[in-house]
Amino acid sequence: MTDLLQLPSKPCALRVMPQPADANIHGDVFGGWIMAQVDIAGSIPASRRANGRVATIAVNSFLFKQPVFVGDLLSFYADIVKTGNTSVTVSVEVYAQRMSLAQEVVKVTEAILTYVATDSDRRPRALPVLD
Numbered sequence: 001m002t003d004l005l006q007l008p009s010k011p012c013a014l015r016v017m018p019q020p021a022d023a024n025i026h027g028d029v030f031g032g033w034i035m036a037q038v039d040i041a042g043s044i045p046a047s048r049r050a051n052g053r054v055a056t057i058a059v060n061s062f063l064f065k066q067p068v069f070v071g072d073l074l075s076f077y078a079d080i081v082k083t084g085n086t087s088v089t090v091s092v093e094v095y096a097q098r099m100s101l102a103q104e105v106v107k108v109t110e111a112i113l114t115y116v117a118t119d120s121d122r123r124p125r126a127l128p129v130l131d
């Protein structure tokens with residue numbers, strides 16, 4: 001059964017609508033396309049915290065809870081859940097607003113990714129100290 005939800009009230013990191021080129025012949029969006037968008041969304045708070053360049057070092061978990069269809073309006077919510085010396089771990093949750101009059105909202109994906117702050121030689125660098 002599909003859960004009926006509201007979008008979270010917090011700001012989303014990214015909002016995008018998948019197009020036919022992002023899906024198979026049945027209109028189901030490729031998992032790899034969703035993973036790429038999740039990676040981008042997660043990198044936004046990670047780059048802000050790092051005050052610069054980051055590289056994705058790990059996809060710790062990734063769950064496709066519901067399918068995504070061409071024409072869904074996808075909203076990506078990205079929150080830092082952990083920081084280390086050089087790393088930032090981010091939780092990303094993705095909600096789809098289906099293209100229907102019913103304004104159906106479905107949580108489609110949740111993932112945890114770790115990013116590492118890197119210097120101009122692509123080596124790990126310490127996160128800046130927060131005031």
Ligand SMILES: CC(C)(COP(=O)(O)OP(=O)(O)OC[C@H]1O[C@@H](n2cnc3c(N)ncnc32)[C@H](O)[C@@H]1OP(=O)(O)O)[C@@H](O)C(=O)NCCC(=O)NCCS
Binds near residue numbers: 056083088114122123
């Ligand atoms: C990111 C990169 C520069 C890190 O260099 P490294 O020498 O492997 O890193 P380190 O072993 O010093 O670890 C750096 C941080 O990552 C963390 N880390 C390492 N392996 C991890 C894993 N499997 N899961 C989560 N965190 C991990 C470490 O705990 C450390 O965090 P901390 O400093 O906060 O304690 C290097 O691994 C790299 O270039 N990877 C490729 C990145 C890339 O191309 N990503 C795009 C995907 S194709």
